[in-house]
Amino acid sequence: MRCTHCGAIIPDDMLYCPECNMEVQIVPDYNPLEDVLAREVKGSVEDATRQIKTDDIRRYRRGEALEYNNSTRVLSQNELDEIRARRNAASQGPRNRQTTGAMRQGRAEAEEKRRQQIARKKRLAKKRRKRALIILLVFAVLAGMSGFFLYQNSYAGQMSKGNQALRSGDYTAAENYFNSAISKNEKKPEGYTGLSKVYIQQDDLDGAEAVFLTAISSQPSNVELYRAVISFYVDTDQLLKVSELLDDCEDDEVLKGVQAYVSNAPEFSLEEGTYSEVQEVSLNSSGETIYYTTDGSEPDTSSEKYTEPILLQEGETTVMAISVNKREIPSLTVSKVYTINIPVADAPAVTPSTGQYDAATQITINVPEGYTAYYTLDGSEPSDTSAKYEGPIDMPEGQTMFSAVLVSKQGKYTQVTKRNYVLEPAG
Template identity: 55%
Template structure:
């Protein structure tokens, strides 16, 4: 038979064209005589036979000119059996050919499946290798990253390998000096060895080189709070000149207190008030020492300065986080004014008539006097009212005023009296 695709001859025992590779499509031939024979067989079974009709033969001849059917006789059983046998053989051959085609098709499909599996396997192996390489690269990058250095540093601290830990933290700082984590790690090395001052130096040195780094200031504040040194937070922020930093840690900023009136010298009793814009408590001292929340007096009402002299008041504010402000000191001097020397009457002179000596005493003073010429003091005779001038003698009368608040004495007034009888 010939290939319907390329026209090449195909051997009978092959189902694929040897030239173009196309499969042979087998379709059983249609023979009209088969229908005629089938009808005759049915007629024989029913006990009736008939001749093959001429029009059937003509139709068969038109469809297949290569065959010459002239017989109109009834087929015998042997002939019918041969026909059936040939048909069975043809059917069996067709089935065998179809089975072979299916087998070949399945074989080709199996090869394609195996090839696809091999391709997928190679692809999966390639992807796995790529993933492993990427993972290894990520691992190496992480180990040498800022975070990786920190992790190694803290592991070394936990293992008491402080030199190795310092090396890792220093390498992290080189990678990014603006982040505070590595400085915290360095400080941890000192804290682990109970060296608080060394840990503090780590933060102060970092802030000195990065005075606008808000995160460093926050880390330093956290360090002071964790080590129970809140008073140093005030000093740290007091030296800060960057507004952005101060704004970022505003909750820790404690404004210093204000005094009214301002320090100075006053000639009368003063009430000193202390206030602050920071929410918290005010503590003060008047003995020249720096106040704390433990050693200072808690401010509740104005401080009364009613004695003459100099007083230094120092005060702080402790905010709600327990952070004190800087110490503010104010010095006040109270100097009450001194009255003039007392007025004494009568004036110096010679008198023959009895006289009364009087001293004018202003409010807040007490007068003292002597009649023997000595200088009067607070221990001398106290003036309570007019005094009789001694008779027939010469008297030197001295008087002084003593301030009742401060004990200061005025200038002495002296009078000389000569009394004679008529």
């Protein structure tokens, strides 16, 4: 680079001409074409310019070469910063240059120290992250172990152990685990169900049933417990006991909770007792099937299915009935005893009365409704195999021992009426 004042060659690192001691003129990167374009754009906006011509561009370029060829060169921004720093150092004299060097060295040392601090912080952060990860892992392991031990001793853990022991046939261990689960939460039904299975697998249904009944006696409002014992009865085919269980329940909320298993006993249209006439009795149970017997035997689903009123004949009849709901749960048996005792009519009225007759006479019998009259003419005891009375009878000549009896529809006999007739017609 040459000095613009004396033309001497100036070294690149010098800010003053070594010959004339004039300050070097430094300019940044410059493109004259950009100035031309900028002026043209500005002129177009202000309506005071002309079109850019090729000659103008060439002229600017030649001017650039002439103007800057011996005085400067294009410098980068880093070079400009370095030159400015040197210029400032030169203008301030040797002491300032020393200070600038010290400052530069100090900056370098500070930069190095900063880098070391950053590296140290990174190492510390890495150590902290590693330490935190180890602590987190330790806590996770401890939490897992704690959770495992808590689970093992919890209701669910005891139930799991009990079921495993039950599957392996270790009934003593299973019973202990299920009892432990019940002690931790006596309201949950799973513990009782597990304990009942211990007895079931040993063919002790009474013991299994006792598990539930004992629990219900102390928890009469536990709906889930009732559901568990009902499932036990269904699984062991003891359906009648479902109705027995619910019949003893006095908690409306429980009955509401197990409504699907409630089987209402059938209702009788006729109260039991003694009647003097033939009767009919109707049975009713809303939406359920009714089965009944009249011979005193316990009814079940193989008994007579109720479809129409039951006719009660003379004598004593015991009607027993059950209802069966949609879940095939039979109700409790309802039993009623009926006695039909129809009064027997008095001995039949027979006319004429006993005596001697000398003219043709007819014998008549008064037959009440519901009866049939039978008679004999030889004094023998009349029965339903004797002559049937169907109208007045001509009295035979001579002596006649007339006997008559009434027989009801139920086959009951009245007392016998007897008459002694003597018919001797005159001359």
